[in-house]
Amino acid sequence: MTATLPTAADPPSGATGHPLPVRRPPGGLGVRPPAPARPLVRFRSSRPDLLLCGALLLAILLVQGWNITGFPTLSDDEGTYLAQAWAVQQGDGLAHYTYWYDHPPLGWIQLAGLTYLPSLFVPESMTVAPMRFSMLAVSAASAVLIYVLARRLWLPRWAAGLAMALFGLSPLSVVLQREIFLDNLAVMWMLLAFCCAASPSRHLWHLFASGLAAATAVLTKETMLVVLPALLVTMWRHSHRDTRKFAVTGAVTACVLIGLSYPLYALLNNELLPGAGHVSLIDGITYQMSRPGSGFILTPGTGSHGVFTSWLYYDTVLPLGGLAGAVLLLAAHRWSVTGRALAGPALAAVILALVAMRPSGYLPAMYVIQALPFLALVLAGGAAGVTHAVLRRRRGPGESRVLVTGRRALIGVLAASAALYVLPRWYEGDRTALTADANAPYRQAAAWLGSEVDDPAHTRVLVDDALWLDAVHHGFEPGPGAIWFYKADLDPAVTRTLPHGWRDIDYVVSSPTVRRDAADLPTVRAALEHSTVVAVFGAGEDRIEIRRTDRESGS
Structure with missing residues (x-):
């Protein structure tokens, strides 16, 4: 995929390369889509974007990589996925014990590829703590995709950088993205799907590639299924009206056909349906769906509430602020340009939140990983929308320069207050991740x-x-x-x-x-x-x- 970013004067272009007219609702909050003037700027050719993205990426990798083997505590899921990846490397099948369709195997097949070279040169390093370094490559790819997606959704450069920083430097992200979880891999593929769906070039192959990437995300972690409606919204909004139905149908078909490879594998192994003497895909799905619920997320004393509290212990800004921003953007999508541009990520955040709030559902600690990129995008988009509404509103005939300066001062005060609230808390959370030795x-x-x-x-x-x-x-x-x-x-x-x-x-x-x-x-x-x-x-x-x-x- 060639990452293309809009400039300050670039509109979305159609499948034929001609610019499309943009409706600008009067008084709408958000980043105003600019008038047609210049062609699209390639990400690799935009020096400011490259410098900002590169600097943030370096900071993210430094913070996430420092003391990665010492914190957080090694988890059972990390050991499970890495051991299964080891079995793939050894040629022993999809698992070192009987593979019983607990998750699609594509996730740890990817892990096997990521950890292959280190285990080849230093075999004894194929243990959980050292192999956490392989997740830095996943974090790096996801962080860059966040930046590219933010720019493709018409966020200004500073807001794209903010989304990338929120995603990669939040203590909640630092702790969870270090760990060898399938969710981290699935998020990377889903972000790629959103980037392809929001491509300003609007070539048909971008939509097909989006469907393929989405299927890969689902086969990496099946819970990504719930995000597909949000991806469909992004496809629909960013596709060209003349080829929209064909392109979206092709993307959905590609996603479904690739996704069917998993039950087809089970069918060919005579393990699709339950039966005596063998495991089955249906049994695996039944087990996952019948796991005891962990209670309502807001009820004290429940397992879900404990997990929710642990998320807020590391960071309250990204989960709560991002969710509030997602709800507001969806509510204002008809008259807010930012709301329309970020409708897909906002819908993804809300869907994931609703699934987490099911009283009968089981809520694992790593579930929030799937929501982190969308929460970061809508939080940065909300900040961009407020800034645009305050700073770029046209000066009225009776409005003095003092009032204009006052609006700018207001934005400065709000930004400083947010920084004073967030940075000390992030510092404490990240300092623990960089210094504690829990293992x-x-x-x-x-x-x-x-x-x-x-x-x-x-x-x-x-x-x-x-x-x-x-x-x-x-x-x-x-x-x-x-x-x-x-x-x-x-x-x-x-x-x-x-x-x-x-x-x-x-x-x-x-x-x-x-x-x-x-x-x-x-x-x-x-x-x-x-x-x-x-x-x-x-x-x-x-x-x-x-x-x-x-x-x-x-x-």
């Missing part, structure tokens, strides 16, 4: 397994997802030796290798995740009950214990 217990536990176990090749240890690859690199046999703790109870292929249950296990690495989920896993619970602590790393609820099982105890 020392994991590193110490992994080192203990590598140095203190005499014969790892013939030793069985239960570990959580985040430590599984560490154990494998220390010589434990993948599957029968290093065992994901929940597989000991839930995977028939693993339980068959444990005929005596917990007595066939030598060690249990008791992390917070293992202790939390052991109540529902009889084998894991029994192994913890019939074991003694031989090493402890960390303190309190976040401690990690190495426990040796006592095979002679219990009944």
Whole structure:
């Protein structure tokens, strides 16, 4: 895709290259689409855009990359996706255990590609903490796409830079975009889809490419399905009226056909429908849809409220300010140029918020990643609309120069107040991400397994997802030796290798995740009950214990 940016005097152009007339509602808030004068300026040829985008990108990569292995705490999902990517690299299939259609596999196939070269040159680096650096490439691509999309949606240069900074430097973004989540990859592809849909060149292939990128986003993380209506709105608004129906139909067809490759794969493997002795796509979807709800997001004490509170702990401006801006832009889209230009991102933010507020739904902590780019765009667009309304309103016949200066001073005061409110809070959140070491217990536990176990090749240890690859690199046999703790109870292929249950296990690495989920896993619970602590790393609820099982105890 060739990124093209409008200049201060460039209108959208039609499929034939001729400029289209632009309606300007009187008194409308927003960035006024300029009159036709000059041709489109290519992003790669716009020195101011390149300099601003490059400077912001450098700052984002520096902040997100500094101490990336130390904070935040390694999560189970990171270990799961990276272990599955490792299995793809090794040629062992789509997962190192039975692939059961929990998510489409395209996400960790991409991870396998991102981590291939580092793992080739330094095999022992294929563990969660070092491989977080691969996510910097994803963050970089997404940040640049945010800037390009903002300019294609007619935001001024400074507002595009603001959107990019909001997206990449918010403490909430710094924490979540560092982690190896499928959501980060899916956001990158969805932003590419929006950029293609909003292309000012309006070539038909841009719409087809948008559909392909959208399908890739959905096959990376299936929850991106809910954003497709917002993408369709952007396609419709930015396509040429003469070819709109054909182009949008082609984009939708491309998206659907690529998306059908996933159920087709299941069908060809005889795993589409439930049946005895095999997994199925329908069973995987049923499980995801039937997960216990985490309650209403605004009800104290619910799981969803806890997740929501954790988001606001890092940043209140981007989630709340962005959502408020999205609602206002949608409400004013008929008379606001900015509202019409940002209708797609605003609708995406509102849809994602409504899905998160379902009382019966399950709300994971990484869900907000999907909303971050759209929240940043509408917040920056709202700032641009207010600035335009105040500063660029024509001076009336009876209006003195003092009043004009007063309007400018008002904008300055508002900008300074916003900076004074936001920057200290962002500084504290980002400072924690740059200095805290939350993963020392994991590193110490992994080192203990590598140095203190005499014969790892013939030793069985239960570990959580985040430590599984560490154990494998220390010589434990993948599957029968290093065992994901929940597989000991839930995977028939693993339980068959444990005929005596917990007595066939030598060690249990008791992390917070293992202790939390052991109540529902009889084998894991029994192994913890019939074991003694031989090493402890960390303190309190976040401690990690190495426990040796006592095979002679219990009944």
